[in-house]
Amino acid sequence: MKKVVVYSVAIAFLCVAGFAGISMAEEDKGPAEITLQTEEAKKPAVFPHAAHQEKVECAKCHEDANYTAGAWTKDSGHALCKDCHKAEGASTKCGTCHPKK
Numbered sequence: 001m002k003k004v005v006v007y008s009v010a011i012a013f014l015c016v017a018g019f020a021g022i023s024m025a026e027e028d029k030g031p032a033e034i035t036l037q038t039e040e041a042k043k044p045a046v047f048p049h050a051a052h053q054e055k056v057e058c059a060k061c062h063e064d065a066n067y068t069a070g071a072w073t074k075d076s077g078h079a080l081c082k083d084c085h086k087a088e089g090a091s092t093k094c095g096t097c098h099p100k101k
Contacts, residue, residue, distance in 0.1 A: 029053060036072050043098040045077060060084070 030049055037044035052061075061067055066080040085092045 036077060038072060038074060041074060045081075045097040046099055047081075047097070056084075 032048070032050035034047040034049050035044050036047055061080060061084075062069075064080050066076040068076070081097060082092050084090075085096070090096070
């Protein structure tokens with residue numbers, strides 16, 4: 001009987017630890033949509049972050065030389081986004097990222 005209790009406690013512990021590990025493995029993916037605005041920009045860029053995450057690995061952008069968190073510029077944005085759009089055959093028209101209000 002003592003072995004049954006010990007095994008039951010051990011199994012319960014492993015289940016709880018496993019569920020905790022699963023929830024900790026789910027990382028913060030950031031906002032679903034990001035509006036990128038610089039002081040000199042005429043129109044902000046609207047970036048559908050969640051839609052890109054479905055198609056592109058995070059490192060593709062976040063490890064690119066043109067990406068610096070919190071330091072977005074027109075030049076870095078155009079270099080990162082337009083080059084990728086060209087390579088993937090996506091639209092590079094201004095309205096794709098800079099929609100009219």
